[in-house]
Amino acid sequence: QVQLVEFGGGAVQAGASLRLSCAASGQTFSNYEMGWFRQPPGKGQEFVAAITWRGRSTFYRDSVKGRFTISRDDAKDTVYLQMNSLKPEDTAIYYCAAKDYSGDFSRPGDYAIWGQGTQVTVAS
Numbered sequence: 001q002v003q004l005v006e007f008g009g010g011a012v013q014a015g016a017s018l019r020l021s022c023a024a025s026g027q028t029f030s031n032y033e034m035g036w037f038r039q040p041p042g043k044g045q046e047f048v049a050a051i052t053w054r055g056r057s058t059f060y061r062d063s064v065k066g067r068f069t070i071s072r073d074d075a076k077d078t079v080y081l082q083m084n085s086l087k088p089e090d091t092a093i094y095y096c097a098a099k100d101y102s103g104d105f106s107r108p109g110d111y112a113i114w115g116q117g118t119q120v121t122v123a124s
Contacts, residue, residue, distance in 0.1 A: 002026040009118030022096030029077040038092035050105035
């Protein structure tokens with residue numbers, strides 16, 4: 001089973017950029033579809049972005065379209081989330097997750113493997 005570790009969170013001002021990385025170890029990373037989720041303060045977990053096998057398709061929640069980009073480098077066993085034009089409402093703990101080909105890419109329960117999370121704080 002693959003293990004996931006996120007990097008790249010931090011505290012920034014509104015309008016800044018951050019790039020989150022999620023490094024995988026264990027089983028073949030390229031076999032998994034990958035997603036990013038977040039949990040804002042006092043709220044439930046929400047879908048952010050997902051990328052399918054070999055990056056053939058990507059999906060985003062509406063509020064991050066045009067600002068966030070998910071990508072993967074299977075040679076480095078890493079998935080990225082480039083976040084531009086950050087807003088205070090993007091403040092959350094961000095998690096990467098891995099799933100097989102079944103299920104819904106936007107549903108947390110369909111992802112079997114999760115990282116520990118990384119905090120992103122955006123000040124106004």
